[in-house]
Amino acid sequence: xxxxxxxxxxxxxxxxxxxxxxxxxxxxxxxxxxxxxxxxxxxxxxxxxxxxxxxxxxxxxxxxxxxxxxxxxxxxxxxxxxxxxxxxxxxxxxxxxxxxxxxxxxxxxxxxxxxxxxxxxxxxxxxxxxxxxxxxxxxxxxxxxxxxxxxxxxxxxxxxxxxxxxxxxxxxxxxxxxxxxxxxxxxxxxxxxxxxxxxxxxxxxxxxxxxxxxx
Numbered sequence: 001x002x003x004x005x006x007x008x009x010x011x012x013x014x015x016x017x018x019x020x021x022x023x024x025x026x027x028x029x030x031x032x033x034x035x036x037x038x039x040x041x042x043x044x045x046x047x048x049x050x051x052x053x054x055x056x057x058x059x060x061x062x063x064x065x066x067x068x069x070x071x072x073x074x075x076x077x078x079x080x081x082x083x084x085x086x087x088x089x090x091x092x093x094x095x096x097x098x099x100x101x102x103x104x105x106x107x108x109x110x111x112x113x114x115x116x117x118x119x120x121x122x123x124x125x126x127x128x129x130x131x132x133x134x135x136x137x138x139x140x141x142x143x144x145x146x147x148x149x150x151x152x153x154x155x156x157x158x159x160x161x162x163x164x165x166x167x168x169x170x171x172x173x174x175x176x177x178x179x180x181x182x183x184x185x186x187x188x189x190x191x192x193x194x195x196x197x198x199x200x201x202x203x204x205x206x207x208x209x210x211x212x213x214x215x
Contacts, residue, residue, distance in 0.1 A: 011200045012068060020051065020055060020059055020106060021059050021060075021069070023049050023050070023051060023190055024045065024046075024051065024055065024056050024059060024066070025069055025070055025073060026049070026059070027045055027048040027049035027050075027099070028040075028045055028067075028070060028189050029070065029112055030047075030048060030108070031044065031045060031048055032111070032112045032115050032116070033109060033111060033112050036111050036115070037115060037120055038063065038067060038115050041058050042057065042063060043212075045063075045066075048200070053076065055131025060131040063075075064119070067116060067119040068120070068129075068130070070116045071116055071117065071119075071120055071130055071133075071171035072129065072130075072133055073112060073114060074105070074106075074117075074132075074142070075133045077105055077135060078098070078101060078102045078105055078137055079136075079137055079140055081098065081101045081102075081104075081105060082094075082098050082101050082137075082140060082141065083140075085097060085101060088149065089147075090146045091141070091142045091143055091144075091145050091146055091147045091148055092147050092148075092197055092201065092205060092208075092209070093147070094141045094142065094143060094194050095138070095141045095142065095164065096190055096193060096198065097141070098138065098140070099168070099186070099189040099190055099193055100186060100190075102137075102168070102189070103185050103186040103189055106172075106175075106185070106188075107182055107185070110182055114176045117172050117176060118176045120203070125137075131162075131165060134165035134168065134169065135161040135162055135165050136161070137165070138164040138165055138168075139161040140158055141164075142156070142157075142161065145157065147201070147205060148200050148201060149200075149201075149202055152200050155200075160196065160197075160200060163196050164193060164196055167192040167193065167195075167196055168189060168192065168193075170192070171185065171188045171189050171192055175188075176189070190212065191212075193213050194209045194213050195213070197209060198210075
C-alpha cells in the first residue's frame with residue numbers, strides 16, 4: 001500500500017465523548033431507579049457517574065437535556081429491539097410488533113421510564129426532538145407500507161407515523177398517571193394502533209383489526 005489509508009468511523013475524540021455521555025446517562029438511570037423521581041442534583045449525578053462536577057454540564061448543559069437524552073436513548077433501544085426481532089408480516093403486523101417491543105422495554109424499568117417520559121411534558125428553553133424521533137420509530141415499523149392499498153400510500157406515509165406517535169404518547173401519559181396499569185399498557189397501545197390503522201386498510205385487514213378491538 002502506498003501510504004496510510006484514512007480510517008473510517010468515529011474519531012477517538014468522538015468515541016471518548018460518547019463514552020462520557022453514556023457514563024452520565026447510565027448514572028442518571030441508576031439515580032432514577034433508586035429514587036423514583038428526577039429530583040437529584042447534578043452534583044449527585046457527577047458523583048454517581050464517577051466524573052468531575054462539570055462533566056454533566058459540559059456534555060448536556062442541564063438536567064432537562066439529560067432527561068431528553070435518556071428519552072432519545074430509550075427510543076433508539078426500541079428501534080434496535082425491533083430491528084433485532086426481524087419482525088415478519090406486513091406493515092400492520094410490524095406496527096403491532098413495534099408496540100409490543102416498546103412496551104416490553106418500558107416495563108423492564110417502569111419506575112425509571114415513567115419519570116423519563118413524564119419529564120418531557122416540562123417545557124424547556126428549546127423544543128425537543130422527541131416528536132421527530134418517535135415519528136421515525138413508527139416509520140421504521142411501517143416500512144414500505146405493504147398491506148396498505150397502493151392508492152393510500154402517499155397519505156399513509158405523510159400521516160400515519162405522526163398519528164401513531166401521538167397515540168403512543170397518549171397511552172404513556174395515562175400510564176404515567178396510573179390510569180393504565182403495567183399489565184394493561186400493551187393492550188392499550190395495540191388498541192390505539194388498531195383504531196389509527198382502520199382508515200388505511202382494505203376490507204380484509206379492516207375485519208382483522210375490528211376483531212382485534214373486539215377482543
